[in-house]
Amino acid sequence: MTEKRRILVYGAAGGIGSALCRTLHAQGVQLHLVGRTESKLIALAQEVEASYTVGDVTDAALFSKVAQEAGEPLDGLVYAVGTITIRSLARLSEDDFLSDFRVNALGAALAVQAALPALKKSAGVAAVVLFSSVAAAQGFANHASIGMAKGAVSALTLALAAELAPKVRVNAIAPSLTRTPLGENLLGSEQMAASIAALHALQRLGEAQDIAALAAFLLSPQADWISGQIIGVDGGRSTLRTKG
Numbered sequence: 001m002t003e004k005r006r007i008l009v010y011g012a013a014g015g016i017g018s019a020l021c022r023t024l025h026a027q028g029v030q031l032h033l034v035g036r037t038e039s040k041l042i043a044l045a046q047e048v049e050a051s052y053t054v055g056d057v058t059d060a061a062l063f064s065k066v067a068q069e070a071g072e073p074l075d076g077l078v079y080a081v082g083t084i085t086i087r088s089l090a091r092l093s094e095d096d097f098l099s100d101f102r103v104n105a106l107g108a109a110l111a112v113q114a115a116l117p118a119l120k121k122s123a124g125v126a127a128v129v130l131f132s133s134v135a136a137a138q139g140f141a142n143h144a145s146i147g148m149a150k151g152a153v154s155a156l157t158l159a160l161a162a163e164l165a166p167k168v169r170v171n172a173i174a175p176s177l178t179r180t181p182l183g184e185n186l187l188g189s190e191q192m193a194a195s196i197a198a199l200h201a202l203q204r205l206g207e208a209q210d211i212a213a214l215a216a217f218l219l220s221p222q223a224d225w226i227s228g229q230i231i232g233v234d235g236g237r238s239t240l241r242t243k244g
Helices: 015-026 038-047 062-070 094-120 144-164 181-186 190-197 208-219
Strands: 006-010 030-035 051-054 076-079 126-131 168-175 230-233
Touching: 006 015, 006 062, 006 094, 015 030, 015 038, 015 181, 015 208, 030 038, 030 062, 038 051, 051 062, 062 094, 076 094, 076 208, 094 126, 094 144, 094 168, 126 144, 126 208, 144 168, 144 230, 168 208, 208 230
Parallel strands: 006 030, 006 076, 030 051, 076 126, 126 168, 168 230
Antiparallel strands: none
């Protein structure tokens, strides 16, 4: 009898994280969830029949606790945790920069570091999926802090993919603005949402399932020859201009 794949998901109760967990559960994957909102995490864990750890990624002690509670082996790890700090350079504080870096990049590095022994015990090639952003490849005004943090995630992806090969694959997804609770502050009205959607070649905003579908594929054995890639799921925003 084939063992179920076991995957650890940070940010499980978020928009993209929860969509991914439901997709993986439907595929028969065994999950361990991590999130900071206990009520949401418990509800999702019951829905997808998963174990879970409650905690905040800014607490360095969380990662060793997760590694212990998630168990081993692990066949995959997803770090679907992030921030969206949109503010002019003049209005950014040192704490803003440090917070964005800590949550997006440092947290991802520490999560992989703590899980590495379990990932290396996978019977196959384990997979890590991190989250960068279109703002790490395109220059957007008022994105200095988040663009810098997500750029670090892209660089971390390449470094880890090289270091951990061939036993562990590492890739990142770089979305554009997606309809999730995290992005709600930027979508204050349908008029604003339509205006932002029009900036994309495909003329719509991303949905959580758009991102989750690729994450699920990158975690699967079907993606076993894909590593060291930062893949845009962005409606064409990073590469296409359809108007003169």
